[in-house]
Amino acid sequence: MEALxxxxxxxxxxxxxxxxxxxxxxxxxPVRANAYTQDGKSxxxxxxxKPDTDVETxxxxxxDALGGIGNIVSTGKTVVVKPAVLTSDPGCAPDPxxxxxxxxxxxxxxxTVIVAESSGGGDTRYCLSQVGIASAAExxxxxxxxxxxxxxxxxxxxxxxxxxxxxTFPTIYNCDVLISVPRLKRHTATAVTMSLKNxxxxxxxxxxxxxxxxxxxxxxxxxxxxxxxxxxxxxxTFAMTRxxxxxxxxxxxxxxxxxxxxxxxxxxxxxxxxxxxxxxxISSFNVADVRHINAAAALGVGTSDLSQMVIVQENLS
Amino acid sequence: MRIARxxxxxxxxxGAAALAVFKLVSLIPSPPRTEIVRPPGAVEEEYFDRLCVxxxxxxEVCPTNxxxxxxxxxxxEAVSTPKIEPTVGPCxxxxxxxxxxxxxxxxxxxxxxxLVEREEVKIGTVEFSSDRCLAYMGKECVVCNEVCPxxxxxxxxxxxxxxFHGEKCVGCGICVHSCPAQPKALTLRSKGAKRxxxxx
Numbered sequence: 001m002e003a004l005x006x007x008x009x010x011x012x013x014x015x016x017x018x019x020x021x022x023x024x025x026x027x028x029x030p031v032r033a034n035a036y037t038q039d040g041k042s043x044x045x046x047x048x049x050k051p052d053t054d055v056e057t058x059x060x061x062x063x064d065a066l067g068g069i070g071n072i073v074s075t076g077k078t079v080v081v082k083p084a085v086l087t088s089d090p091g092c093a094p095d096p097x098x099x100x101x102x103x104x105x106x107x108x109x110x111x112t113v114i115v116a117e118s119s120g121g122g123d124t125r126y127c128l129s130q131v132g133i134a135s136a137a138e139x140x141x142x143x144x145x146x147x148x149x150x151x152x153x154x155x156x157x158x159x160x161x162x163x164x165x166x167x168t169f170p171t172i173y174n175c176d177v178l179i180s181v182p183r184l185k186r187h188t189a190t191a192v193t194m195s196l197k198n199x200x201x202x203x204x205x206x207x208x209x210x211x212x213x214x215x216x217x218x219x220x221x222x223x224x225x226x227x228x229x230x231x232x233x234x235x236x237t238f239a240m241t242r243x244x245x246x247x248x249x250x251x252x253x254x255x256x257x258x259x260x261x262x263x264x265x266x267x268x269x270x271x272x273x274x275x276x277x278x279x280x281x282i283s284s285f286n287v288a289d290v291r292h293i294n295a296a297a298a299l300g301v302g303t304s305d306l307s308q309m310v311i312v313q314e315n316l317s
Numbered sequence: 318m319r320i321a322r323x324x325x326x327x328x329x330x331x332g333a334a335a336l337a338v339f340k341l342v343s344l345i346p347s348p349p350r351t352e353i354v355r356p357p358g359a360v361e362e363e364y365f366d367r368l369c370v371x372x373x374x375x376x377e378v379c380p381t382n383x384x385x386x387x388x389x390x391x392x393x394e395a396v397s398t399p400k401i402e403p404t405v406g407p408c409x410x411x412x413x414x415x416x417x418x419x420x421x422x423x424x425x426x427x428x429x430x431x432l433v434e435r436e437e438v439k440i441g442t443v444e445f446s447s448d449r450c451l452a453y454m455g456k457e458c459v460v461c462n463e464v465c466p467x468x469x470x471x472x473x474x475x476x477x478x479x480x481f482h483g484e485k486c487v488g489c490g491i492c493v494h495s496c497p498a499q500p501k502a503l504t505l506r507s508k509g510a511k512r513x514x515x516x517x
Contacts, residue, residue: 086463086464087412087463087464087466088412088413120460120463120464120495121463121464121491121495122409122412122413122464122491123380123381123413123414126413126414188459188462188463188473188477189457189458189459189477190457208497209497210497212451212456212457212458212460212497213451213456213458213497213498213499214456215456215457216456216457216458217457243473245463246463246464246465247468291457
């Protein structure tokens with residue numbers, strides 16, 4: 001009888017401890033509707049410059065052509081700018097001037113700006129400082145955060161096909177506005193890496209490993225149903241062709257694209273990249289077969305249908 | 318200090334017994350010492366064993382914690398000497414926080430680890446098992462190629478499978494660290510390691 005009582009106490013204590021330490025499943029982060037639309041269609045702006053055009057001017061034109069950053073950022077909002085920094089190689093990260101220009105725009109609109117990243121191929125703080133983004137962002141008054149130093153939080157993925165839940169970081173979960181700043185690049189596994197694939201950098205490393213060992217393209221699409229950038233500013237000043245996300249050939253394009261719809265901007269920029277590769281005579285990929293763009297469109301993250309987009313082209317001198 | 322004859326003989330016998338036990342334990346078969354993956358700049362194994370005083374300085378200064386202490390599985394005489402364990406952390410001597418610094422060699426007090434040029438270093442070679450590789454199972458994964466810092470050490474076939482070129486590999490273990498497969502498809506071996514020369 002005494003033994004039974006002891007067992008009950010042990011079981012009760014174990015239950016209490018499990019309740020204290022089990023990972024808490026948080027509700028999904030609410031996704032806001034696209035703030036940049038025209039007659040219900042997704043706006044995509046393309047600012048094309050010359051080799052000597054000021055990068056900040058191009059970013060301003062691209063964002064203003066959509067309707068301005070004021071549509072999403074207002075005074076007191078916490079804005080996270082997420083550059084795509086995989087390794088310490090400056091070629092595979094977006095131009096620091098683009099990141100700084102976006103941070104400056106958000107700052108001018110009254111937001112508190114945090115430049116945050118979780119690099120997959122090296123120490124995040126080292127990578128951010130090595131590619132020049134840390135110093136450029138600090139110069140315009142943004143805070144630089146290495147996400148892997150934070151403890152992850154578990155979040156539901158209600159619309160997920162491959163993912164039921166995913167871990168992210170408190171900075172990302174609690175921010176008001178998320179801005180994605182990728183570079184236009186090829187990728188050996190997923191054909192291209194732009195805005196949708198950039199969201200791989202707001203989850204911890206073990207989640208990235210899980211994505212790779214299940215179904216990468218579907219996981220990227222699932223992730224974007226809960227962590228969708230409110231604005232994407234795509235750096236195509238130099239695009240990485242032939243291969244990627246590291247070690248490809250850099251080709252000058254002098255273009256900045258922006259959109260509130262990550263699927264639309266990925267589709268349009270992927271087409272540009274395909275055209276560029278065909279001009280260069282490199283064995284290219286097929287835009288219609290990029291699985292993560294199609295999967296994200298099927299889940300309603302955005303539209304990959306060109307007839308459902310309004311493309312605004314600006315040529316700067 | 319005076320020691321009684323009885324005490325002295327007792328101490329002598331104890332010392333002899335300890336030596337005998339040590340010699341007996343070292344007779345237990347252990348893998349050849351050359352199979353241990355040493356940190357960059359390590360001198361040849363026969364000198365390494367004599368020069369390394371097991372002070373642990375290299376462990377403390379390593380920014381990635383890639384250096385761990387060898388244990389009994391590496392042979393009793395190698396216990397507490399440093400070895401590279403890429404599953405814990407990659408060695409960033411070629412690219413990363415230790416690029417052109419090589420803290421472990423710089424801080425080694427005895428010269429068991431010598432400060433040498435980056436181009437002279439080859440820690441080992443990565444061994445690839447395609448039966449554990451996610452890409453060979455049809456998954457979309459080329460992480461090893463994404464993170465490899467050495468041009469041409471890892472290439473991708475047209476059907477998106479990684480191929481390793483051991484002669485170009487420097488053995489930094491970044492790919493081993495990043496490999497998402499469980500168990501990992503990559504193992505770092507000391508094969509082909511370039512050891513530093515000990516200048517007497």
